[in-house]
Amino acid sequence: MITLEQKKFQEIEKMTKGYNPLLVLGCETCAAMSFAGGQQQVAELASAIRIARKTSGQEGEVLEDAVARQCEPEFVDLIADKVGGCDAVLSIACGAGVQLFAERFQDKVILPGCNTTFLGVTEELGVWSERCAGCGNCILDKTAGLCPIARCSKQLLNGPCGGSMNGKCEISKEVDCVWQLIIDRLTRLNRLEMLEEIFPVKDWSPAGHGGPRKMVREDLKS
Amino acid sequence: MMTGNELSTEIKYPPCKLACPIQTDVREYVQLIAERRFEEAFATIRKQNPLPRVCGRICTHPCETACKRGQVEEPIAIAALKRFASDGLWRDQYEAALPGKSTGHKVAVVGSGPAGLAAAHDLALLGHGVTIFEALPVLGGMLRVGVPEYRLPNDVLDEEIHTIVDLGIEVKTGVRIGKEIKLTDLFEQGYKAVFMGIGAHRDRKLHIAGEDKLKGVVSAVSFLRGVNQAEKPRVGVRVAVIGGGNTAIDSARSALRLGAEGVHIVYRRSREEMPAAKEEIEEAAHEGVQMSYLTSPLEILGRDGKVSALKCIKNELGDPDDSGRRSPKPVPGSEFSFDVDMVIAAIGQAPDSSLVAEEIEVTERRKRIIVDGPYTLVTTQPGVFAGGDAVTGPATVVEAISAGKRAAISIDSYLRGESPATVESAGPTETERLSSVIIEKTTKFERCLKTSLPADNRVKGFDEVEAVLSEDVAVKEALRCLHCFLGARLDKEKCISCLTCVRVCPLGIPTTNKMGEITIDPFACQACGTCALECPVRAIDISLDSRAQMAQKIEKGMAESHQPDPVIVGFFDLHGNFGSSDMERLRQGHPNVLPVMVFGLRRVDTFDVLKAFECGADGVFLAGCAPDTDPFPEATDRVKRRMAHARTLLDALGIDGARLEVCDMPEQGIVDKELIDGLIQRIKEAGQARSE
Amino acid sequence: MKSGSNLERILESGRFSVTAEAGPPKGSSPKVIQRKGELLKLCCDALNVTDNQTAIVRMSSLSGCVLLKELGVEPVLQMVVRDRNRLSLQSDILGAAALGIRNVLCLSGDHQKFGNHPTAKGVYDIDSIQFIQMVKTMRDEHKFLNAEEISGDVPFFIGAAANPFADPFEFRVIRLAKKVSAGADFIQTQGIFDMAKFVEWMKMVRDRGLDEKTHILAGLIPIKSVGMARYMRSNVSGLSVPKEIVDRMADAKEPKEEGVKICLETIEQLKEVDGVHGVHIMAVAWEDIVPRIVEEAGLMPRPVV
Ligand SMILES: Cc1cc2nc3c(=O)[nH]c(=O)nc-3n(C[C@H](O)[C@H](O)[C@H](O)COP(=O)(O)OP(=O)(O)OC[C@H]3O[C@@H](n4cnc5c(N)ncnc54)[C@H](O)[C@@H]3O)c2cc1C
Ligand code: SF4
Ligand code: SF4
Numbered sequence A: 001m002i003t004l005e006q007k008k009f010q011e012i013e014k015m016t017k018g019y020n021p022l023l024v025l026g027c028e029t030c031a032a033m034s035f036a037g038g039q040q041q042v043a044e045l046a047s048a049i050r051i052a053r054k055t056s057g058q059e060g061e062v063l064e065d066a067v068a069r070q071c072e073p074e075f076v077d078l079i080a081d082k083v084g085g086c087d088a089v090l091s092i093a094c095g096a097g098v099q100l101f102a103e104r105f106q107d108k109v110i111l112p113g114c115n116t117t118f119l120g121v122t123e124e125l126g127v128w129s130e131r132c133a134g135c136g137n138c139i140l141d142k143t144a145g146l147c148p149i150a151r152c153s154k155q156l157l158n159g160p161c162g163g164s165m166n167g168k169c170e171i172s173k174e175v176d177c178v179w180q181l182i183i184d185r186l187t188r189l190n191r192l193e194m195l196e197e198i199f200p201v202k203d204w205s206p207a208g209h210g211g212p213r214k215m216v217r218e219d220l221k222s
Numbered sequence B: 001m002m003t004g005n006e007l008s009t010e011i012k013y014p015p016c017k018l019a020c021p022i023q024t025d026v027r028e029y030v031q032l033i034a035e036r037r038f039e040e041a042f043a044t045i046r047k048q049n050p051l052p053r054v055c056g057r058i059c060t061h062p063c064e065t066a067c068k069r070g071q072v073e074e075p076i077a078i079a080a081l082k083r084f085a086s087d088g089l090w091r092d093q094y095e096a097a098l099p100g101k102s103t104g105h106k107v108a109v110v111g112s113g114p115a116g117l118a119a120a121h122d123l124a125l126l127g128h129g130v131t132i133f134e135a136l137p138v139l140g141g142m143l144r145v146g147v148p149e150y151r152l153p154n155d156v157l158d159e160e161i162h163t164i165v166d167l168g169i170e171v172k173t174g175v176r177i178g179k180e181i182k183l184t185d186l187f188e189q190g191y192k193a194v195f196m197g198i199g200a201h202r203d204r205k206l207h208i209a210g211e212d213k214l215k216g217v218v219s220a221v222s223f224l225r226g227v228n229q230a231e232k233p234r235v236g237v238r239v240a241v242i243g244g245g246n247t248a249i250d251s252a253r254s255a256l257r258l259g260a261e262g263v264h265i266v267y268r269r270s271r272e273e274m275p276a277a278k279e280e281i282e283e284a285a286h287e288g289v290q291m292s293y294l295t296s297p298l299e300i301l302g303r304d305g306k307v308s309a310l311k312c313i314k315n316e317l318g319d320p321d322d323s324g325r326r327s328p329k330p331v332p333g334s335e336f337s338f339d340v341d342m343v344i345a346a347i348g349q350a351p352d353s354s355l356v357a358e359e360i361e362v363t364e365r366r367k368r369i370i371v372d373g374p375y376t377l378v379t380t381q382p383g384v385f386a387g388g389d390a391v392t393g394p395a396t397v398v399e400a401i402s403a404g405k406r407a408a409i410s411i412d413s414y415l416r417g418e419s420p421a422t423v424e425s426a427g428p429t430e431t432e433r434l435s436s437v438i439i440e441k442t443t444k445f446e447r448c449l450k451t452s453l454p455a456d457n458r459v460k461g462f463d464e465v466e467a468v469l470s471e472d473v474a475v476k477e478a479l480r481c482l483h484c485f486l487g488a489r490l491d492k493e494k495c496i497s498c499l500t501c502v503r504v505c506p507l508g509i510p511t512t513n514k515m516g517e518i519t520i521d522p523f524a525c526q527a528c529g530t531c532a533l534e535c536p537v538r539a540i541d542i543s544l545d546s547r548a549q550m551a552q553k554i555e556k557g558m559a560e561s562h563q564p565d566p567v568i569v570g571f572f573d574l575h576g577n578f579g580s581s582d583m584e585r586l587r588q589g590h591p592n593v594l595p596v597m598v599f600g601l602r603r604v605d606t607f608d609v610l611k612a613f614e615c616g617a618d619g620v621f622l623a624g625c626a627p628d629t630d631p632f633p634e635a636t637d638r639v640k641r642r643m644a645h646a647r648t649l650l651d652a653l654g655i656d657g658a659r660l661e662v663c664d665m666p667e668q669g670i671v672d673k674e675l676i677d678g679l680i681q682r683i684k685e686a687g688q689a690r691s692e
Numbered sequence C: 001m002k003s004g005s006n007l008e009r010i011l012e013s014g015r016f017s018v019t020a021e022a023g024p025p026k027g028s029s030p031k032v033i034q035r036k037g038e039l040l041k042l043c044c045d046a047l048n049v050t051d052n053q054t055a056i057v058r059m060s061s062l063s064g065c066v067l068l069k070e071l072g073v074e075p076v077l078q079m080v081v082r083d084r085n086r087l088s089l090q091s092d093i094l095g096a097a098a099l100g101i102r103n104v105l106c107l108s109g110d111h112q113k114f115g116n117h118p119t120a121k122g123v124y125d126i127d128s129i130q131f132i133q134m135v136k137t138m139r140d141e142h143k144f145l146n147a148e149e150i151s152g153d154v155p156f157f158i159g160a161a162a163n164p165f166a167d168p169f170e171f172r173v174i175r176l177a178k179k180v181s182a183g184a185d186f187i188q189t190q191g192i193f194d195m196a197k198f199v200e201w202m203k204m205v206r207d208r209g210l211d212e213k214t215h216i217l218a219g220l221i222p223i224k225s226v227g228m229a230r231y232m233r234s235n236v237s238g239l240s241v242p243k244e245i246v247d248r249m250a251d252a253k254e255p256k257e258e259g260v261k262i263c264l265e266t267i268e269q270l271k272e273v274d275g276v277h278g279v280h281i282m283a284v285a286w287e288d289i290v291p292r293i294v295e296e297a298g299l300m301p302r303p304v305v
């Protein structure tokens, strides 16, 4: 999933100041699963904004809604009427959602309520961690299913660097050295010899370094 | 096949209600007791049951047998709670329902046992003119002349009956229908319908030698009838009671109280098969009654025309008979006798239906009145209905009440010319079983102990043995309720399969399949509320303190609040079980606090805290119960952590986060005075700082 | 000869070599490097110029190398992949070749998080092993990474770092082998305090025959104080400082002298380890001590080959 976190309330309050009515719009997929943009969080945030407005003597109605995914035009369009009646929309979705919104509603102020953090997994409830950098050219077959691009601080393809100690990355005792994990796993699989070969220089162009990415499936598109 | 979805939206009866013959809203009144809303608890009970104090004492409480809590350790003491709610609140607090607008119809109710009383009560409420005909000089049927006073004091029964009769019911005692007045006469006298609740008062005979000619052999019914009179019968020194039902036990315990030195119950099967209530058997043994199981009487031996000994034979259990119980088989050569000077025969009763047998049909052997179905209760004579022991043979008070109530409905339709309801419900089905995992994960709370007279004092007289529960004990007991079917309701349309509920439930109740379809077993759920608290899309709500109810509590409380400034909303976990005096102390000592009572702090979310501030509160605190009284301490811990988050949010809002407090209720008293004073102080300071 | 550098010549002649480190300043004055050059000129075969060491911005290592070269001191150009992508790395290599620099040490670099610009974007386009391989291809095949032709020579003696004390221990030799096969002509190791572990590592190195394929210079860090010993023991990832060393420093009346003593003892032991072809002394902020250590270790005068 894509993980997100709500921006600090102060930041949200500042950017939403003066918009009346303001629509707080949740996104019930990744944003909800990140506990940032589900109806529950939307209700909480809207209530907080209302209180903040009240205590600072500001006017302004705060509406709440949510759609299944803000990154799909059909869903976004379903609330066109509500959006039409608002000054601004605070989108509690990932950056993709915010932008699709901006595209669908050319004349509306759209504000991001979240920071999109990464592509990751739920380790346990309330704990997520990064797993994939979206590099566009997966190498997990060569690294025992563990990604050094997303998870090595230096993105080394021939790791580990000299800073790896006790299984931890040199940047922090809290961060696992993914190369240690790769080696451990290959040792278990009896495939450590895979690492004796030098991993060649990587093509970063599909990783976004080749410009904004786009994917077209000729067979699917209309 | 049922999917989880259908299950979770379907309204289901909790096991207690399902098991109760009159489908008492047990869960509701137990919950009201837990909330210390005793008057409402009583009203809930009384609405369905015209004899709550009787049932609170002697009901066989099938609800407790079915109670889900019973699968965990022991069932909720439902009957004791009923007695608690009813005893304290008699008459003055209960605004007896007024009889409905008169229909002009007259109905005769024959017999004033619980069946007759219930029928009369409900018919009167429906606006029919009711006359009770009772053969005996006193009202109450077996409750009066069967059940001894040490279990059901006369004054309690009197008051219950008065309240019923006060609905404008005419009473004619000393009139035996079939004798003085025939059934057909009643119709001639203008009665449009008759309910026959004549009970089962004819003792079955032992059919052994000596039964008829020896002095000192009595039937239980007549013995107990005597016991229930001011002039108590004389008993022998050594008494044998034959039989294994409640009648036998009551006869034995009464005999002890009347001075017998040794009392033996002779029962032909083993203790497991004994029909008397477990508690009664225990009490009897506790008081000194001796039990001879697997023993059948062969002959009553006599000397000088008086009983001198009882000859018995030992039995062993054979194959189950048609009643499903294993039938006793005599062991050859095991005969023995023991000295007694009194024998009480308590092997069952049959209705005394001979007087009416010409007019309505009764069964061949047991003489029970024949009716066409359990909901219509129509006899073979048009306009005559019957129910209670007279139809079923000796049964229980609540079954008799149930019959009376059903009869009232059936008679009402009959009088209005409608065909009686013939729909038959599936009847009580077996309670679902909880998995061993859930049982293991459920926090155990001991069932309340009953307070009884010491055995030595008991046998000296007919004082009531069991005392009513104290307020605190009753509330504590009510808090054990697992709130069956008031738990998580899942809206599958909203669910996004985030698995949070699966992860947070302290009992592991929500499950998922590999497509992310969530199932929440509504029977197993205990309404702790954690899943609803954490579900990011609000796909779950809890019926107990639902989101809407929470909002309403806060909004209504704030709208009606008379609290002086600064107003502090205090969420109290009911599991803290503070007394009404604590409440009074709170009102006086902390007039600023507006209490909002919740079943578990888990029902309080950041949102609710914000709501309180939004409604104008100046401060909020959450008072949790002591950890050892919390059924879900770990889940409650989540709420405490959530409040840390709420505090940062409040800070960001410019409302000092310090205006939100969380504390546990100390064992004594309600909340720390210091905590509230401190909170008030901080709020005032913050207010000053702002105005400066 | 691959590069014809002094370091290469000494090592190829089988002599025990000495290198040291000269960190450039956080400023633009040439004096600092020049002073260090003068100081270490006679006691070392080559001087490493660090590249934004510990991710703290300093004068570029290439400029430092040029300043040293002007003094007649042979530099080792340290380059990290943290700050430069493949384009920049290759162009700097060409420039260094043009300026007469002959030794390069290819490194990953400490993570930017440790430095004075912790919010910087790390480049890490290629890693250190790929970097070594790239320089070797430039030198031996006259080819850029994209296989395009390079005009002119790129004569470099290619160095790499190795840390025998980092984890996982067993894999360290494999990684060294990768570096060697990528083209590392010499190796400068992390500072050695844990001699037992180093000896074990060297045995594994010899078992793979790596000591025949590359020159291993054992790293030395002279300790100035007990505080420094403690700091290195607990805070520097990839360093293994045994407790005895800390205790010795703590108990010493004159810690600096004790530090020198430890260093000299280590050199003595290193001389006995098969496959060790020299030492690399990293006397950060204590360069003054290097001549004395080299002298007392009996490694003076430096040979001329
Ligand atoms: C000793 C004893 C202990 C019991 N203990 C319990 C217990 O603990 N819990 C429990 O649930 N149940 C208990 N029961 C059973 C319970 O009392 C009966 O099931 C219940 O009272 C039956 O109610 P009823 O209205 O059908 O009949 P009854 O209560 O028997 O009432 C019938 C009434 O009809 C009157 N009557 C009979 N014939 C005529 C006539 N021809 N004309 C006018 N009036 C007539 C009778 O005098 C009597 O008053 C006990 C019974 C006995 C005997
Ligand atoms: S310690 Fe491991 S994860 Fe961290 S930078 Fe080095 S190789 Fe990568
Ligand atoms: S736990 Fe409560 S609701 Fe459930 S069966 Fe028992 S009394 Fe009824």
Ligand code: SF4
Pocket: B490, B494, B495, B496, B497, B498, B499, B500, B501, B502, B518, B531, B534, B535, B536, B537, B538, B539, B540
């Ligand atoms: S927590 Fe809510 S959204 Fe998540 S799986 Fe459960 S019901 Fe569905």
Ligand code: SF4
Pocket: B487, B488, B504, B505, B506, B507, B508, B509, B510, B520, B524, B525, B526, B527, B528, B529, B530, B531, B532, B542
């Ligand atoms: S978390 Fe609580 S309310 Fe939800 S399913 Fe489990 S027991 Fe029921």
